[in-house]
Amino acid sequence: MPVKNVLKMGHPILQQVAEPVTEFNSALLDSILVDMYDTMAALDGAGLAAPQIGIQQRIVIFCVEDNPRYPDIKPVPDTVLINPEISFLSDESVLGWEGCLSVPGLRGRVPRCNKIKYRGYDQYGNVIERIAADFHARVVLHEVDHLDGILYPQRMEDMSDFGFEQELFP
Ligand code: NI
Secondary structure, three states: OOOOOOOOOOOHHHHOOOEOOOOOOOHHHHHHHHHHHHHHHHOOOOEEEHHHHOOOEOEEEEEEOOOOOOOOOOOEEEEEEEEEEEEEOOOOEEEEEEOOOOOOOEEEEEEEEOEEEEEEEOOOOOEEEEEEEHHHHHHHHHHHHHHOOOOHHHHOOOHHHEEEHHHHOO
């Protein structure tokens, strides 16, 4: 099963800006996505960005159904989003808890814009354009940050809101 090792905070690839995808509907892209989906499922994640498995391309996936890590959260559609662009539709920033497969065991409260528009492509090159709010916006912003070498602790303003999941949510 092509479950990949997820790089952890501190790895240089997680600090770099990933390259745009130039070829859609390709066997290479398909195989990257199979690895990403298998890895996300095995680790029970809500999203994954290609750099987390060492692929420096602007590809993210996300999907929130009934995820035990986020029990009170509305579902987010299962999405492959390539070469994403974000527009901020609100000046309002809201705090919410985040975790990351590259920062295992920890959670932090991160301020994020609560309404965005995102635009990008699926694996076939079809345009995806959506307005997203609340947790959906948070998930997209978190994943897209990975493509620019940013992990959620770098977005935090109050480090007293950062800790181990088992202590914060016993
Ligand atoms: Ni993450």
